[in-house]
Amino acid sequence: MKYDVYAIGNAVVDYVTETSDKFLEEHDIEKSVMTLVDEDRQMSVLADIDSGVTKKEGGGSAANTIVAASMLGGKCFYSCKVANDGDGHFFLKELTDIGIDTNLEKKELETGVTGKVLIMVTPDSERTMNTFLGISSEFGVKELDKEAISNSKYLFIEGYLVASESGRHAMKEAKKYAEENNIKVSLTFSDPSMVKYFRDEMEDVVGASVDLLFCNEEEAMLFTQTDNITDARAELKKVAKKFVVTQGKNGSLIYDGDTFINIEPYEVEAVDSNGAGDMFSGAFLYGITNGHTFASAGKLASKASSVVVSKYGPRLTFSKLQEIKKEVFEV
Template sequence: MTKKYDVYGIGNALVDIEFKVQDEFFIQNEIEKGFMTLVDEERQNKLMKAINAAEAKKQCGGSAANSIIAVSQFGGKSYYSCKVANDELGQFFMKDLRAAGVDTNLQEATLEDGITGKCLVMVTPDAERTMNTFLGITQNYSTAEINEYALKDSKYIYIEGYLVTSDNGREAMLTAKKMAEAAGVKVALTFSDPSMVKYFKSGFDQVIGASVDLLFCNEEEAMLYTEKATIKEAREELKKVAKAFVITQGKNGALIYDGDTFIDIEPYPVTAIDSNGAGDMFAGAFLYGITNGHSYAQAGKIASLASSKVVTQFGPRLEWHEVKELLQKATATNV
């Protein structure tokens, strides 16, 4: 049976506002470098005043949103369920998402009053990204935002790990997973950030249940979740909760388990200036690959090429012409 969508995503809807900062900024403002930290609106506004807003780059974002947009840019068909408010940033998010070719549950007539979430992405000269996020109305994301018909008409559902922080978000994750499994839709989950695994491990245990079809994580998240000291130990433990998984390894590429074999994905050496969105891009490109006729190894190489490209620029998204050129390169080199 032909499905309308390759990937159906659920997750936070955040307008990403990206800045360049120095390490001293974190000391001065008591920010934990390299992590995603949830903050209230007052705290976020204070930080925005301390940063040079004139140099900020603004895009619709959120971890899963970035991945779902990548699926669309590569030529796949994707859908994103999320929640924004009927304010200026909410209108911006909805229009930007549609301009990226993504179908969505967002309709102007049904947007609620409130404040659309936003994420301050602070990038240091070492290319590391640190995020302070005010969730706004997306913290009320619930089962009401799930489009069951679109979900069932998809090959994969992609669940954002950040939703685990609230009871209603976790309920939405569980409900969507149950709907997908009942409809024969494969379930992919991303841990999203080391802080999520560190502080909400029990929530992930609840969502994962017996297993998921595909898990995305980085090395730190893999070891935190499995409570193992090495990647070799962690990857064996992950087999118990995921039928297949991807462990991204930054400049060292990625490790993929396809359900039978471990596959090492070579990196593409580049000079990184911004790691924001690298994992999201890898996941989106990989999901595009495996839902459009590529093997896990081929999809991994496409994803590695895409994520290596995105870290050479500011922002989590590639331009349309860059994606086209990337796919041509991948095909030409028999990826």
């Protein structure tokens, strides 16, 4: 196989800011979830934040995951949609500098506006996102590279795509093609709001099953319509051959298709939870596609995600990820 992971998702540029709970309340912003907004609303909120933008970087759930897997040593491909503007070129340059192949290299970028995410981090380290998808809302089947899918060990599908009709169609088409070509399918729910507001659509994408599902406890219970994680994990076994449930400061729970594995957390001072789940997925996918067990891949993912929440932003440097990999796998 040429690639360890082929991913699809919404390509956006993150604008990270620091704000307060009071600010969120005053602007009627639902805390700790991702909310889709139009460009005017996003710019209006940003203009009212006194601290301004503290950091700008390429983002998107699947992009963060694929960057982590690639920086750890995996070979990855990412299909997305950005516009022929400053943010679009910024986003693409980040991926190519890391060594990730994309569908964007094969054609001219289209006229439009690249998606942006306003990430508001409160003092309790929770992140609240207002997302304007821009041209990424048009991501569809034509952005898929089926040759790359067929040359990958895993397809990774970002749950945020479920919010648009063309995105859902692409999710289902990619999954169908992967299954027909014996490529394993992994899916992340991405955010509780995607399961809360698009549960039926997400269920349609999942279909009979996926090979590997990533979610947190809240998403697991929302999707299975249960009120405790014990019942939720029993229900998840019906739709996912294997799955990972992240549990924040309590670590994570992994089902390897046979047994449940509890992954201990690494205690850190959390500063920004943005990207913790994405980092976990990326490190885990790198591990299982490069000869490691679910348990050891889970340990790597737990360590990497604990480090990423101790700083602002959803990504780590190449040197930091190599340091983590060495620490976990060589002791």
